[in-house]
Amino acid sequence: MTAFAYSLLTMGGLGIFFAAALAIADKKLRVQEDPRIGLALDATPGANCGACGYAGCNAYAEAVVLEGAPINKCPVGGQDTINGLARIMGVDATTAIRHVARLMCRGTAALARQKAHYEGPTSCAVQDLVSGGGKACQWGCLGGGDCVAVCNFGALEMGPDGLPVVFDDLCTACGACVKACPRDLFELHPIDREFFVFCKSHDDPKRAKEVCDVACTGCGICARNSQGAISMVDSLAVIDYAKLDPHVIPIEKCKTHAIGWLHPKQDLAALTAPAAGAGGAAGQTPATGAD
């Protein structure tokens, strides 16, 4: 019984002693901080997962307040955190444009040739090692679903046509699929960006046409009128988004539809209303299947 009482007294005494010492130290050693850091910390989910690229929620909150770091880095908190941080920092939440992953390949099972029938582990990483799987194009999507497997947010799914589909609502732009794809087909883009070159093939024109109906053949016709926004790199059109005005690009001249709008109906809409903005152009013309 005495041991019990002594235990209580000892631990209680030590606890009170250290609590008091810390309380005094806290008063003496208090550092004047920007009060917004505390508020910003409250806006983060507090998971300390490090997905934002900072050491923890506290480090991210500090970076946002003191260094003006982007407020849309937290994949866990999503829109709530962006709104919270936007309120604290006095910036407009809409200026922090969300990024999503985009697949830079349109070589569906119907459009891309097969060079062989592949049987084996379906993982893209394996297929890529085993002489590039069954797909004839050595640059295109293998359809093995490595990206779907690594996505922690359920934002990717294999479509019926053999290409993964991104669900914009669920994508957090964490970049896991970008890393997982052995052919580097995923890129993170602002969610309102709708104009892409949907191909990564550096094959020469003849070969590119042979293996896929929607390959960039490197003809350069899109680059000629692009006012410097599109450059040809090893038979592949590459867009410099800083200079891009999609409406001057003669995408109708691209025989393979490798360049164009994310949502196919805009291919036509953009042609008939070249002056309208990218967003406003959607749906003005009935979709008749541009590709």
Added chain:
Amino acid sequence: MELFGIFLTAALINNFVLSQFLGICPFIGVSGKLSAATSMGMATTFVLVMAAMVTFLIQQYILAPLGLDFLQTVSFILVIASLVQFVEMVIKKVSKPLYRSLGIYLPLITTNCAIMGLCLFAAMRHYSFFQSLVFALGAGVGFTLAIVLMAGIREELELADIPRSLRGAGITMVVAGTLALGFMGFAGMKF
């Protein structure tokens, strides 16, 4: 001579990280950059020495006379946690860049088993106050040595051509194992 023996044993022969595998978390976590690793070593050494002194006093003058040895673990945890809080406050006050570079690993010193291990070892071996102090210093020097060695190698590794499958955690584990193997060479030395 006996104190020197305790020091050298804790620092090299029974190196806390590389021979006893205590405190692996910061050893892997903060060994990316040499500067952060050095500061982490210093901070841990400081906490080790402070914890050794305070836990010695508690063990010697409170727990042992009252026959409350079974409270060692829980009371030592209390001491270490409070000390780490204190160190965090001091570092935040004195050096903001250091506080930032240590980041989340500073609070993690709380759960650094090297510190808990040191306090329990010292109590178990009935070290005197000075022996505990030298033991803690040796452990701190050993920890700093290990983490700085590791950070130096990892900085070099940034430039090395490593097979893709081994990049990141893989090669780190290989290096840590090789280092541990090297420190096994001290085993058997007696003072």
